[in-house]
Every structure is written in structure tokens, then in C-alpha cells.
Amino acid sequence: MIELLNVSKSFGPSVAVDDISLTVKAAELCVLVGTSGCGKSTTLRMINRLIAHTAGQIRIDGQAIDQLDPHTLRRRIGYAIQSIGLFPHWTVARNIAVVPRLLGWPAPRIAQRVDELLHLLDLPAAEFAGKYPNQLSGGQAQRVGVARALAGDPEILLMDEPFGALDPITRDSLQNELLRIQAQLRKTIVFVTHDMDEALKLANRIVVMEKGRIVQQDTPQALLARPATAFVENLLGGQERGLKQAGLQRVAALMQPLNAPGLRVVGPALKTADSLRQALSLMLWQRCTSLPVVDEQGVQVGVLHVDSLLRGAPQ
Amino acid sequence: MRLRPVNRVIPVLVLMALALLWSLDFVSIQANRIVPGSSLGLVAAVGMRWALGLSGVLALCGLLAAYVRRPPYGVLLALLCLLLAQLPLSLAWVGEQHITAELAHARVGIGAGFWGLLFLLGLLSIELQQRVRLHRAGLLGIGLGLLLLTLGVAHLGGLEPLALMREYQSRRQQFSSALYSHLGLVAAAVGVSLLLGAGLALLINRFPAIQRSCMGLLSVIQTIPSLALFGLLIAPLSYLSAQFPLLQQFGVRGIGWAPALLALIAYSLLPIVRNIGVALQAVEPSVIDAAHGMGMSPRQVFFQVRLPLALPVIIEGVRVTTLQAIGLTAVAALIGAGGFGTFIFQGLGQAAMDLIVLGALPILLMALLADSLFSLLAAHYRGVPAP
Numbered sequence: 001m002i003e004l005l006n007v008s009k010s011f012g013p014s015v016a017v018d019d020i021s022l023t024v025k026a027a028e029l030c031v032l033v034g035t036s037g038c039g040k041s042t043t044l045r046m047i048n049r050l051i052a053h054t055a056g057q058i059r060i061d062g063q064a065i066d067q068l069d070p071h072t073l074r075r076r077i078g079y080a081i082q083s084i085g086l087f088p089h090w091t092v093a094r095n096i097a098v099v100p101r102l103l104g105w106p107a108p109r110i111a112q113r114v115d116e117l118l119h120l121l122d123l124p125a126a127e128f129a130g131k132y133p134n135q136l137s138g139g140q141a142q143r144v145g146v147a148r149a150l151a152g153d154p155e156i157l158l159m160d161e162p163f164g165a166l167d168p169i170t171r172d173s174l175q176n177e178l179l180r181i182q183a184q185l186r187k188t189i190v191f192v193t194h195d196m197d198e199a200l201k202l203a204n205r206i207v208v209m210e211k212g213r214i215v216q217q218d219t220p221q222a223l224l225a226r227p228a229t230a231f232v233e234n235l236l237g238g239q240e241r242g243l244k245q246a247g248l249q250r251v252a253a254l255m256q257p258l259n260a261p262g263l264r265v266v267g268p269a270l271k272t273a274d275s276l277r278q279a280l281s282l283m284l285w286q287r288c289t290s291l292p293v294v295d296e297q298g299v300q301v302g303v304l305h306v307d308s309l310l311r312g313a314p315q
Numbered sequence: 316m317r318l319r320p321v322n323r324v325i326p327v328l329v330l331m332a333l334a335l336l337w338s339l340d341f342v343s344i345q346a347n348r349i350v351p352g353s354s355l356g357l358v359a360a361v362g363m364r365w366a367l368g369l370s371g372v373l374a375l376c377g378l379l380a381a382y383v384r385r386p387p388y389g390v391l392l393a394l395l396c397l398l399l400a401q402l403p404l405s406l407a408w409v410g411e412q413h414i415t416a417e418l419a420h421a422r423v424g425i426g427a428g429f430w431g432l433l434f435l436l437g438l439l440s441i442e443l444q445q446r447v448r449l450h451r452a453g454l455l456g457i458g459l460g461l462l463l464l465t466l467g468v469a470h471l472g473g474l475e476p477l478a479l480m481r482e483y484q485s486r487r488q489q490f491s492s493a494l495y496s497h498l499g500l501v502a503a504a505v506g507v508s509l510l511l512g513a514g515l516a517l518l519i520n521r522f523p524a525i526q527r528s529c530m531g532l533l534s535v536i537q538t539i540p541s542l543a544l545f546g547l548l549i550a551p552l553s554y555l556s557a558q559f560p561l562l563q564q565f566g567v568r569g570i571g572w573a574p575a576l577l578a579l580i581a582y583s584l585l586p587i588v589r590n591i592g593v594a595l596q597a598v599e600p601s602v603i604d605a606a607h608g609m610g611m612s613p614r615q616v617f618f619q620v621r622l623p624l625a626l627p628v629i630i631e632g633v634r635v636t637t638l639q640a641i642g643l644t645a646v647a648a649l650i651g652a653g654g655f656g657t658f659i660f661q662g663l664g665q666a667a668m669d670l671i672v673l674g675a676l677p678i679l680l681m682a683l684l685a686d687s688l689f690s691l692l693a694a695h696y697r698g699v700p701a702p
Contacts, residue, residue, distance in 0.1 A: 050604070050608055073610070079608035081608070085601040085602050085604060087602060098611075099610065148609075158608075
């Protein structure tokens with residue numbers, strides 16, 4: 001658990017972070033979102049003491065961080081950043097092994113951990129362990145960055161716009177990867193981004209920051225339903241809010257299940273895990289008011305009507 | 316047969332080599348050191364068979380490169396090695412043919428045709444190195460092999476009649492002492508300025524305010540002509556050694572190695588400090604940030620991340636400095652610092668070309684050797700394969 005109590009940071013006369021209080025519960029994925037210069041990165045970097053806070057208190061599991069040795073503290077916290085920051089003179093395996101080596105693990109345990117993480121991030125060890133960072137694509141490098149952050153098996157993961165420099169398709173697949181890993185490992189994650197869609201997709205809780213202050217913090221659903229200020233509403237995309245909200249819900253929640261076992265569907269169909277936004281898009285494209293819903297094997301399990309979409313409840 | 320040549324560089328070099336070989340003097344024969352020599356063309360020097368064989372191999376190289384669809388660059392490299400290897404042998408052959416027992420003091424001077432051929436074969440080897448994608452170490456190996464072959468032929472007495480060798484024979488002692496003092500001065504200058512430069516660069520890194528004045532001062536020193544700086548140091552050093560007898564015991568005087576070393580260090584500092592400074596600054600900030608974020612101590616960040624990433628550029632600086640020092644040490648001979656410059660200035664005074672070459676050739680070889688060794692080292696530490 002991470003607690004920030006009335007924390008401020010000023011650089012000389014300018015105040016970057018202004019009296020914020022925030023609690024990130026264990027196993028929560030908390031996303032700090034805001035425009036550039038709003039203090040979200042500074043907030044993140046204060047948690048592992050890369051930046052010293054000037055007022056207030058930051059606690060990790062009840063212990064104030066200024067009472068800990070900064071290097072020991074950082075080795076306990078995973079850290080992944082936008083430009084990746086992989087060490088170009090080391091192989092992928094050596095890069096991932098940085099924190100375990102700093103922690104003084106024995107060599108066999110490090111080797112095993114590196115293999116484990118390469119496997120977890122879908123980077124076959126035989127192919128990738130010996131590669132150098134400049135031989136990787138952007139997406140592969142970012143996977144290594146995430147693997148490196150996880151290497152010391154930290155409770156807490158800090159991620160500073162880790163997917164910011166990637167193309168939309170790679171970013172999307174890495175976001176899914178992060179959700180999958182999080183479901184498996186249940187770390188406490190603080191994630192910084194300026195992309196509200198990314199925040200809505202990943203977060204258990206979204207913290208919106210503006211000019212060094214927290215404007216609103218809530219679940220994605222609640223934030224969409226009740227934006228506190230015009231700034232938050234603007235960040236949420238104004239008129240496209242409806243679509244964004246639809247993007248958070250799955251087809252499975254609103255479909256009409258079949259009573260009898262269904263048949264294989266040929267032609268346009270939705271999957272249970274698709275979002276309502278995708279369902280609406282497909283209906284617009286096919287110019288129809290209902291679509292069959294199929295499972296992983298392509299066998300029909302239900303029907304989705306446009307009426308259910310509009311009412312927000314199954315028919 | 317295609318009319319457009321596949322590779323244009325090699326045939327052009329070959330044509331130039333053939334033209335030089337057949338039009339310029341290959342060697343000249345002098346009865347003794349004083350009288351002007353008589354020039355010999357290629358055929359007169361080595362005989363028709365050798366001349367035709369040499370020209371034939373050259374022409375073969377040109378044709379293979381120009382008119383084979385995918386030129387066999389490996390074969391061409393082997394032919395090049397053959398051509399290079401025959402160079403010292405041809406000189407030995409000339410001696411065998413032309414220097415008879417009754418001409419005991421006669422000497423063979425190397426002519427423009429020979430030097431031209433050597434130069435063009437050098438260019439050819441660079442072209443071939445790129446085509447074959449030969450590692451730099453391979454080129455260095457060929458060069459060292461050629462050097463060893465030449466030394467071997469010389470050791471067996473094959474090059475005895477060469478004017479160059481005759482000059483060397485009468486100066487064996489001076490030659491080895493020149494070698495040691497030249498190498499010693501260069502090594503000391505580069506070593507000391509590396510230590511001083513590293514300290515200075517770290518100081519500038521810590522206190523950026525002094526950067527402008529430091530770099531300004533070093534740049535000003537760089538603009539002083541070397542001869543003037545050597546001269547300027549004579550007065551203060553003779554004063555010091557007159558004041559402190561202890562210094563005199565160590566050999567510190569107004570002339571000799573002391574002013575030379577000081578001047579060399581002063582010249583070496585700028586490239587060293589600049590390269591170390593630039594190298595340490597140029598490390599990607601996000602990499603440094605990540606290193607701190609992983610929990611490395613400042614020491615670990617410096618020794619595990621910043622220094623290894625800066626090392627290739629630092630070695631590059633040492634390479635430039637070493638080459639500069641090798642050249643400047645030749646000038647330092649004028650203030651009595653020894654080294655191969657001594658032969659050059661003696662040769663200039665006596666209008667003895669061979670003596671000048673005896674001084675210049677080792678300097679050239681040292682520079683080439685230092686250049687390729689440091690380049691290899693930098694490439695090794697760069698280490699990361701291309702994407």
C-alpha cells in the first residue's frame with residue numbers, strides 16, 4: 001500500500017505538486033492522468049525518491065520512505081519508463097538481471113528468474129536472451145523494460161508513460177499484456193499517462209491531475225458518469241464520452257443468452273469479450289439492429305440487440 | 316562480355332599502377348653516398364620476366380574486378396597479398412642483379428615507381444577490405460605480415476644494398492635509441508595527459524562553471540605552433556634547473572626530454588578532455604534515469620553504465636591524441652628530445668633523402684599501428700552489433 005499525505009514538491013519558487021493526498025491499495029492499478037506538466041511524473045518519481053518531496057509524508061506499507069535507504073527502496077520498487085532506458089551495452093538477459101544482481105541473488109536464481117520473465121512476456125529466451133537492445137523492435141524493447149521492472153519481484157511497480165512512444169497497435173497489445181500480467185501477479189501499480197483511453201482501459205482507479213493538484217479520483221465508470229470539472233470532462237473527450245463508456249463494458253453483460261445449444265455462425269458476429277463500443281461499430285457497419293454472439297470456438301451463445309445497448313440492460 | 320565495368324575502382328587503380336610502373340623509375344643505383352645515381356626503369360631493374368609477371372597479375376586483378384559478373388573479391392585479396400609480398404622480394408632481386416662484388420659501396424635507392432605501386436596497392440587493399448567485409452583486424456594482420464616479411468628479408472641480408480639499409484647499418488645504435496625515446500615520449504605524454512585529462516573532465520563535469528575557461532585555455536595552447544611552444548619552454552626550464560640541482564639530476568634541462576614532454580602534454584590535453592567530457596555527457600539521460608531508478612548507487616551508475624557507454628568515444632580521443640603526439644615528437648627532435656625526428660633533420664641538413672626516409676618511415680608505421688590498434692579497441696568496446 002502506498003500513501004501520500006499532503007505531499008508537495010516545489011522547485012525553487014514554482015510548485016510542481018501542490019498538497020496532494022492519495023492512497024493506492026495493494027494489488028490496485030492506479031493511473032495518474034493529466035496534461036503534460038501537471039505534476040503526474042513528479043508524483044511518481046517522488047514515490048521511489050528519484051525526486052525528494054518538500055512537504056508532507058509518503059509511506060509504503062506504513063513506513064515513511066525518507067527513513068529508508070534510497071537505493072534499498074528503489075530495488076524494492078519496479079520502475080519502467082517511456083524511453084525504456086534499456087542499457088544499450090548489455091544483452092536482454094543482463095538488462096533484466098540488473099535488480100536481482102543489485103540485490104545479490106545467486107547466479108542460478110537470477111538465470112531462472114530471467115527465463116521466467118522472458119516467458120511471462122512472451123519473448124522466447126532462445127531468441128531474445130542474447131540480443132542487444134538496438135536489435136529489438138519498439139514493442140519488444142518495451143516488453144523487456146516491463147520484464148526488467150518485474151525482475152526483483154517487487155510489490156510495487158511504477159510506470160511512467162511506458163507505452164507512450166509505441167504505435168497504436170503495439171500499444172494496444174502491450175496494454176492487454178499488462179492487464180493479463182496484473183491479473184496473474186496482482187502488483188500494486190502506479191501508472192502515469194496523458195492518454196485518457198489508456199487510463200480508462202487499464203485503471204482500477206483514475207487520478208486526474210491538473211496544475212499539481214488532484215482534481216478527481218474515481219473508478220473509470222464513475223469518472224465517466226460524473227466528471228467533477230470541465231477539465232475532466234474535456235479530458236474524457238466531451239461528446240465521445242458515450243463511446244468511451246461503451247468501450248468499458250463487455251458484450252457478455254448485455255447479450256440475450258440462447259436457451260438451446262447454438263450452431264457455428266458464418267458471417268459477422270461478436271465475441272463475448274468484445275466491448276459494446278465494438279458491437280455498436282459493427283452494427284453501424286452492417287446496418288443491422290442485432291448481431292449473433294459467439295464463444296471462442298465460433299459457436300453461437302447469444303444475441304445482442306441495439307435496444308439493449310441503448311437501455312444499458314439486457315432485453 | 317559486358318562493356319560496362321562491374322567494379323570501377325579496382326581497374327582504375329590497376330591502370331594507374333601500370334602507368335606509374337612502366338613510366339617512372341623503379342630504382343636508382345648509386346656508386347656511393349655522394350655521387351648522383353643512375354635511374355632504372357622497371358624492366359631494367361628487375362628483368363623482363365619479373366616485370367611481365369608483375370604487370371600480368373595487376374592486369375588480371377583489373378579484369379576480374381571489371382568483367383566478372385560477381386567479382387571474386389576473395390581471389391583478388393589473395394592476389395593483392397601476392398603483389399604486396401613481392402615488393403620486398405623485388406628489391407632484394409634488384410640488389411642481387413645489379414650490385415656486384417666490385418661495387419662494394421654501391422647502393423640501391425627506391426624510385427618513384429616503387430613508392431607509387433606501394434601507395435596504389437594500399438588504396439586497393441582499402442577497397443578490397445570493404446568489398447570482402449574483412450574485419451579491421453584482418454587488414455592489420457596483412458600489414459603486420461608484410462612488415463614481418465620485409466624484416467625477414469632484411470634479416471637474411473637481402474636488403475643489404477638498399478640505401479635505406481646502408482643508412483641504418485651505420486646508425487644502428489642511434490636507431491634503437493631513437494625508437495625508445497620516441498615511444499617513451501609518446502607513451503608518457505599520452506599516459507600523463509590521460510590521467511590529468513580524466514581528472515579535469517570530471518572536475519568540469521562536477522563544476523560546469525569552469526568549462527569555458529578550461530576549454531578556452533586548452534584551445535589557445537592548441538593554436539600555438541609546436542616549434543614555438545618547444546622554444547618557449549626552454550627559458551623557464553633552464554631557469555628552474557639552474558635553481559634546483561635536484562631537477563638537474565633527473566635530467567630536467569632547458570632542452571631535451573623535459574620541455575618536449577611538457578609541450579606534448581599541453582597539446583594532448585585538449586583532445587583528451589574534450590572527448591572524455593563529450594563521451595560522459597552524451598550518455599542518454601533516460602538510461603541514467605533508469606539506472607538510478609533500478610536502485611544503483613552513484614558509483615555503480617558511473618562504473619557500470621556511464622563509463623562503459625562512454626569508453627568507445629574516450630578511446631577515440633586517445634587514438635587522436637596518440638597520432639598527434641607521434642607526429643609532434645618528430646618536431647621535438649629540434650630541441651634535443653631525440654626520437655626519429657633526429658634522422659629527418661639530419662637528412663634535411665645533408666640533403667640525404669634516404670636518411671629522411673629512415674626517420675619518416677618508422678614514424679609512419681608507428682602511426683598506422685597505433686591507429687589500427689586503437690580503432691580495434693574502440694570497436695571492441697562499442698561491442699554492440701548492428702541492428
